[in-house]
Amino acid sequence: MESYTKYLPLSGEDRMWGASVLHVGCGTIKPSAVYPAPDRHPAPYIFNWHQGRLLDEYQLIYITHGKGSFQSDSVSLTTVTAGTVLLLFPGEWHSYIPDREVGWCEYWVGFDGTMVDELMKKGVFDRNQPVLQIGMQSQMIYAFENIMEHTKYEYTGYQALVSGAVIYLLGMLQMAIRQQRLKYEGLHDEIITKTKVLLRESIFEQISMESITDHLDISYATLRKLFKKYTGLSMKQYSIQLKIDYAKNMLTYSDKNIKEIAYELHFDSIQHFSKQFKEKVGIPPREYEKILHNKKVS
Secondary structure (H helix, E strand, O other), rough: OOOEEEEOOOOOOHHOOOOOEEEEEEEEEEEOOOOOOOOOOOOOHHOOOOEOOOOOEEEEEEEEEEEEEEEOOOOOOOOEEOEEEEEOOOOOEEEEEEEOOOHHHEEEEEEEEEHHHHEEEEEEEOOOEEEEEEEOOHHHHHHHHHHHHOOOOOOOOOHHHHHHHHHHHHHHHHHHHHHHHHHHOOOHHHHHHHHHHHHHHOOOOOOOHHHHHOOOOOOOHHHHHHHHHHHOOOHHHHHHHHHHHHHHHHHHHHOHHHHHHHHHHOOHHHHHHHHHHHHHHOOOOOHHHHHHHHHHOO
């Protein structure tokens, strides 16, 4: 990797975009090298592992090779490996260093702005979770290279381009975090899918929700919480919704009456069926039947 470092001047017009790039760069830090290199950074950015530093800006540092260590006000000593992003917040003490025997390769960008502040206030990223393992993301590297390319010659209006690139970079980071989370939760996703299938297959039966776990390697208490988290519905309500959807189809396309449908779906009574139907559809089944009849006549 060819090293690149650029610290950038800003005008009032540059700051109007709401996301300003203050500096950007990349480099390979060799084993036992002094870090940060004093010949590449201004004095306010120089620190040592024990002293650390405070910044009045955000920084995003992407480690693409090697390993090292990180610590901050929010996080105790943590190992940093390839595929890790360090997201630094203004006013948050931090320190990080490449492993002396291995070193690392890094891309970084320093930035600030009102738009970035608003994103952070809304909780898009959490200052208590500055170490983010996202794996190797070629699009992230491309975004850094794009910013560096536009800062090389500082053509008129370049800050408008790189400010948009910073927001794009943060968007890429958020997407990568979500993708990693889905991989981690893949087993849960499979369990929820199986539960949905089992509930659908049992709409003509009178079963307890607890019995669903007979087919799954999970406790009922855990399944109940996961199902509500993923679907927004309890298992019971999901089952009732399936039954009502089936009932609507039967009332529309079959000659079965309300009593027959309620019995087939194992509702306790016609009154119970009518109550659940109205809650889900907005009108009682008899009224729904009348509307269908009037449509057929007209």
